[in-house]
Amino acid sequence: MMKIKIFVSLSLIISGFSLFTAQKLNFKDQNFEKAVIANFDLNKNGILEKPEADMVTNLFLVQKSITSAEDLQLFTNAKMILLDDNAIPEVSLKGLPNLELFSCTGCKITSFKAEGLKNLASLYLDNNLLENISLKETPRIDQLTLSLNQLKTIDITKLKHLRRLNVEHNQLRKLDISGNTSLQTLNVGGNTMKESDIHQGAKTDVTIFGAQP
Numbered sequence: 001m002m003k004i005k006i007f008v009s010l011s012l013i014i015s016g017f018s019l020f021t022a023q024k025l026n027f028k029d030q031n032f033e034k035a036v037i038a039n040f041d042l043n044k045n046g047i048l049e050k051p052e053a054d055m056v057t058n059l060f061l062v063q064k065s066i067t068s069a070e071d072l073q074l075f076t077n078a079k080m081i082l083l084d085d086n087a088i089p090e091v092s093l094k095g096l097p098n099l100e101l102f103s104c105t106g107c108k109i110t111s112f113k114a115e116g117l118k119n120l121a122s123l124y125l126d127n128n129l130l131e132n133i134s135l136k137e138t139p140r141i142d143q144l145t146l147s148l149n150q151l152k153t154i155d156i157t158k159l160k161h162l163r164r165l166n167v168e169h170n171q172l173r174k175l176d177i178s179g180n181t182s183l184q185t186l187n188v189g190g191n192t193m194k195e196s197d198i199h200q201g202a203k204t205d206v207t208i209f210g211a212q213p
């Protein structure tokens with residue numbers, strides 16, 4: 001009887017250990033899951049486990065028929081994420097403290113939010129359907145590209161390290177860059193905007209492209 005109890009106990013411990021070590025991640029987007037398993041399933045067991053996800057620093061998921069960006073939160077150590085040419089209507093990024101570059105061009109995004117991305121330096125959201133964008137606690141953004149969207153307003157006053165801004169072909173009529181003291185180049189072509197519609201404040205050495213006469 002004692003041997004049976006010991007055997008059962010050991011079996012339970014081993015089973016529990018296996019479940020603990022596996023830590024299978026649950027994905028909301030099947031195409032996202034399929035793409036990351038193909039690239040990052042190191043032990044080839046057909047699932048992605050948390051230790052495997054934690055090792056990922058670069059996520060290249062271009063043209064994978066992905067429709068949701070929610071699964072990105074599973075990759076907390078990612079530094080670079082490319083989701084170009086998918087179909088993702090809304091993107092909300094948070095819980096990615098190491099992220100430095102994010103690109104989601106040609107994804108039909110209408111709404112974008114980023115919050116608490118302390119290391120994000122480059123953000124590319126060209127060729128979407130963006131009507132609004134919210135950037136909170138993203139102090140290190142250096143390059144912001146938002147061309148070919150439907151933005152009517154944008155608040156970039158808190159982006160103190162912004163050096164390059166491209167907002168070509170939107171619906172902007174005014175732009176305040178008075179707080180962007182590091183800004184070097186600004187492209188506003190394709191908007192109904194004159195240089196007099198751009199509030200520069202004390203900084204007047206910004207090279208501006210595309211402003212109407």
